[in-house]
Amino acid sequence: MIQVIEALAIVEANSSKMPGKRIPLGKALCYVLAETVYSHTATPAFRQSAIDGYAFVYSEKQQYDIVGSLQAGEHLNTKLENNQTVRVFPGAFLPDGADTVVTHDYVMSNEKSILITVMPDQFDNIHENVEQIDKIDKNEVVIEANTLITPASIGLLSGLGITEVTVYKKPKIALLVMENELVKTDEKFLKDKIYESNSLMLQAALQTIGIKKTKVFGVKNNFKVIKKALKNSLSKYDIVLISGGVSAGDFDTVKEVLLENEVKELFYKINQKPEGLLFFGKKEETLVFTLSGNPASLLTNFYVYVCPAIKNKMGFGEIYVPKVIRKLNSEITNTSGKTVFLKGLYDETFVTVLEDNSLLLLDTFAKANSVLMVPYNVENVKKGESVALLPIN
Amino acid sequence: MIQVIEALAIVEANSSKMPGKRIPLGKALCYVLAETVYSHTATPAFRQSAIDGYAFVYSEKQQYDIVGSLQAGEHLNTKLENNQTVRVFPGAFLPDGADTVVTHDYVMSNEKSILITVMPDQFDNIHENVEQIDKIDKNEVVIEANTLITPASIGLLSGLGITEVTVYKKPKIALLVMENELVKTDEKFLKDKIYESNSLMLQAALQTIGIKKTKVFGVKNNFKVIKKALKNSLSKYDIVLISGGVSAGDFDTVKEVLLENEVKELFYKINQKPEGLLFFGKKEETLVFTLSGNPASLLTNFYVYVCPAIKNKMGFGEIYVPKVIRKLNSEITNTSGKTVFLKGLYDETFVTVLEDNSLLLLDTFAKANSVLMVPYNVENVKKGESVALLPIN
Numbered sequence: 187m188i189q190v191i192e193a194l195a196i197v198e199a200n201s202s203k204m205p206g207k208r209i210p211l212g213k214a215l216c217y218v219l220a221e222t223v224y225s226h227t228a229t230p231a232f233r234q235s236a237i238d239g240y241a242f243v244y245s246e247k248q249q250y251d252i253v254g255s256l257q258a259g260e261h262l263n264t265k266l267e268n269n270q271t272v273r274v275f276p277g278a279f280l281p282d283g284a285d286t287v288v289t290h291d292y293v294m295s296n297e298k299s300i301l302i303t304v305m306p307d308q309f310d311n312i313h314e315n316v317e318q319i320d321k322i323d324k325n326e327v328v329i330e331a332n333t334l335i336t337p338a339s340i341g342l343l344s345g346l347g348i349t350e351v352t353v354y355k356k357p358k359i360a361l362l363v364m365e366n367e368l369v370k371t372d373e374k375f376l377k378d379k380i381y382e383s384n385s386l387m388l389q390a391a392l393q394t395i396g397i398k399k400t401k402v403f404g405v406k407n408n409f410k411v412i413k414k415a416l417k418n419s420l421s422k423y424d425i426v427l428i429s430g431g432v433s434a435g436d437f438d439t440v441k442e443v444l445l446e447n448e449v450k451e452l453f454y455k456i457n458q459k460p461e462g463l464l465f466f467g468k469k470e471e472t473l474v475f476t477l478s479g480n481p482a483s484l485l486t487n488f489y490v491y492v493c494p495a496i497k498n499k500m501g502f503g504e505i506y507v508p509k510v511i512r513k514l515n516s517e518i519t520n521t522s523g524k525t526v527f528l529k530g531l532y533d534e535t536f537v538t539v540l541e542d543n544s545l546l547l548l549d550t551f552a553k554a555n556s557v558l559m560v561p562y563n564v565e566n567v568k569k570g571e572s573v574a575l576l577p578i579n
Numbered sequence: 580m581i582q583v584i585e586a587l588a589i590v591e592a593n594s595s596k597m598p599g600k601r602i603p604l605g606k607a608l609c610y611v612l613a614e615t616v617y618s619h620t621a622t623p624a625f626r627q628s629a630i631d632g633y634a635f636v637y638s639e640k641q642q643y644d645i646v647g648s649l650q651a652g653e654h655l656n657t658k659l660e661n662n663q664t665v666r667v668f669p670g671a672f673l674p675d676g677a678d679t680v681v682t683h684d685y686v687m688s689n690e691k692s693i694l695i696t697v698m699p700d701q702f703d704n705i706h707e708n709v710e711q712i713d714k715i716d717k718n719e720v721v722i723e724a725n726t727l728i729t730p731a732s733i734g735l736l737s738g739l740g741i742t743e744v745t746v747y748k749k750p751k752i753a754l755l756v757m758e759n760e761l762v763k764t765d766e767k768f769l770k771d772k773i774y775e776s777n778s779l780m781l782q783a784a785l786q787t788i789g790i791k792k793t794k795v796f797g798v799k800n801n802f803k804v805i806k807k808a809l810k811n812s813l814s815k816y817d818i819v820l821i822s823g824g825v826s827a828g829d830f831d832t833v834k835e836v837l838l839e840n841e842v843k844e845l846f847y848k849i850n851q852k853p854e855g856l857l858f859f860g861k862k863e864e865t866l867v868f869t870l871s872g873n874p875a876s877l878l879t880n881f882y883v884y885v886c887p888a889i890k891n892k893m894g895f896g897e898i899y900v901p902k903v904i905r906k907l908n909s910e911i912t913n914t915s916g917k918t919v920f921l922k923g924l925y926d927e928t929f930v931t932v933l934e935d936n937s938l939l940l941l942d943t944f945a946k947a948n949s950v951l952m953v954p955y956n957v958e959n960v961k962k963g964e965s966v967a968l969l970p971i972n
Contacts, residue, residue: 211779212779212782212783215783215786215787216787238856276854276871276876328942329945333945334972336783336945336971336972337780337781337783337784337787337878337971337972338780338875338878338941338944338945338947338972339945340776340779340780340783341776341777341779341780341783341874341878341941341944341945342776342874342941342942342944342945343776344776344779344780345776345874345941383733383734383735383736383737383738384734386604386605386733386734386737387730387731387733387734387737388730389605390605390608390729390730390733390734391730393608393730394608394609394730460669461669463631478669481734481735481738482731483669485730485731485734509927511927511928534902534904535904548731548734548735548738549721549735551731551734551735552722552726552729552731552732552734552735554731578729578730578731579727579729579730579731
């Protein structure tokens with residue numbers, strides 16, 4: 187029996203990063219960069235307009251003739267004369283000669299010319315290389331390795347002409363569901379059975395962290411069948427989740443099968459509520475987790491242990507999961523001597539614990555937006571005290 | 580010219596919910612329920628074990644013979660005698676007669692019998708209907724309409740045998756990208772052009788809120804071409820985004836095209852930095868937004884205005900976007916008289932503003948995890964004061 191914090195450290199230490207692969211930039215959202223990206227090429231050395239206005243060659247003159255209009259990225263091939271101006275939009279490259287931009291708010295204009303009403307200082311409203319994205323030289327770092335790829339970084343890389351990136355692969359995940367006595371949801375409801383709801387739920391939970399497809403194997407709770415299914419999965423997948431059939435009684439069978447398949451046990455019993463019976467093991471780089479058949483316990487253990495393992499393998503840094511701190515809306519007493527996970531609903535300021543102590547009820551879980559942890563050695567958390575939450579969904 | 584808060588209210592008032600559609604439960608993650616879901620059937624009336632232990636008919640006897648083992652959802656067809664016990668796991672249905680469960684921690688056992696070392700009270704450790712998921716009667720509410728579907732709710736519904744749900748459709752989105760003078764990222768970099776990076780970036784940003792596919796149309800910046808593209812999009816899509824070509828000069832063209840297509844203008848100029856020029860209009864139920872060609876301004880306006888519109892149409896309630904409040908790491912001065920959006924990087928306690936005042940630079944945006952709003956009438960926010968953030972990515 188180990189403590190939650192030890193279990194988490196073991197999970198972290200054993201979930202090594204996946205290898206990298208090249209993918210098109212357009213498919214890279216929510217992957218983590220496995221390479222530092224350098225610019226292919228120096229970006230243009232032109233100065234750009236920072237604002238919506240008129241570019242001109244600075245002088246004390248107020249009146250200028252309009253000779254053109256430039257959008258972001260556009261460039262004029264002729265040099266601007268002293269009495270000329272060009273309508274410019276943010277990001278437009280300044281014509282040769284032009285050194286100042288005046289905002290259109292300080293200009294009176296007709297189609298042919300402008301009159302500047304409030305004269306800016308020379309060099310106002312332009313982006314020199316030093317302060318623009320186009321400061322980037324050839325082979326300069328654009329984004330460091332191990333950075334999560336966001337819409338903005340896709341825009342940035344795309345804007346530099348980069349079309350492919352190397353990212354950490356997503357782990358391939360196999361889900362073995364023990365088909366004990368459960369009924370699939372498309373069968374008729376039988377009075378003394380419960381529906382097999384774990385596979386759909388786990389697939390959905392995996393989707394929330396970017397694992398779009400999970401291979402699900404229904405496995406009869408029988409030594410030979412489990413052994414074969416596990417053997418196949420261990421060779422083809424990066425993470426194997428075994429759901430159901432592991433509550434003490436059957437645990438011996440599953441554990442025997444795991445050991446026969448040379449899965450190295452890293453832990454199997456955690457001092458926690460709910461469901462401390464959770465086998466975590468490894469064969470080569472493939473991780474194996476057993477998850478209790480009870481849907482709510484299973485989901486808790488998924489969020490607490492399996493999610494971080496997957497995110498580690500995908501190269502996520504902790505920086506991408508800012509912890510949520512909230513004030514507790516009610517007192518919590520924990521005399522169990524175990525670390526207790528509770529379901530919480532948090533708003534801007536407070537977190538409400540959705541029930542006393544049981545994680546058996548999935549309908550409460552469906553209303554929660556976080557999991558709250560009370561350590562084994564904390565007997566009491568007072569109303570108004572701050573607690574850290576693990577946001578879910 | 581309107582204020583940001585007025586613009587947001589107009590967006591909210593005009594982005595009505597999409598119609599509902601039936602979809603398989605397994606595809607329902609991140610949709611919002613358009614119906615209240617009732618149970619098809621009453622769930623079993625049995626009592627279930629709340630813990631891992633042994634069920635027995637309460638008496639003062641300490642010793643009982645083991646007659647079976649029950650997993651979650653399993654049921655024994657015979658009645659338990661006074662001297663018998665059944666190994667039960669959480670969620671197992673108690674055999675007839677059994678009324679108490681003792682935790683396995685308080686039991687000594689061999690394969691045939693147990694000896695209870697610490698006697699529980701009668702009725703301990705069982706879930707009666709009143710406190711279990713199986714309290715649900717036929718036609719009882721399981722999940723209310725307008726609730727976001729999470730992994731836990733998929734587990735809950737699946738466990739009740741529900742295989743389909745009615746959800747609000749996701750809006751179909753067309754993205755018209757003005758192909759002014761921009762170069763696609765697979766073409767050779769030209770010194771005086773910038774790459775067309777908006778379409779990939781916007782598609783990625785849409786994916787983060789569950790819009791997997793966006794139809795992108797490259798449109799030459801020419802009156803007839805824009806008019807035709809807009810006409811087609813208005814009839815087939817729920818939201819039309821027009822990116823680029825809308826910085827003042829071209830705005831007149833685009834606006835004319837919008838009016839010729841009978842798009843009703845709701846606003847087009849907001850008192851904000853960056854990029855207050857943002858047309859928002861409506862034709863029947865189709866919404867139209869124009870977004871500036873500058874990638875960073877565009878992304879800001881996307882997060883601030885377009886995201887809430889899409890989420891409203893998808894039926895999201897505010898409850899699903901808990902605001903993030905953090906202490907400011909530095910002083911902010913805003914003498915512009917405009918509402919200013921800044922890029923922020925927040926951790927557990929603080930938010931750091933990533934740059935002074937310009938939203939032109941996409942490389943800074945790629946490092947940000949939030950947008951911070953300083954209202955037009957707030958000239959100063961002091962270091963250490965709390966500010967509300969809009970988390971992004």
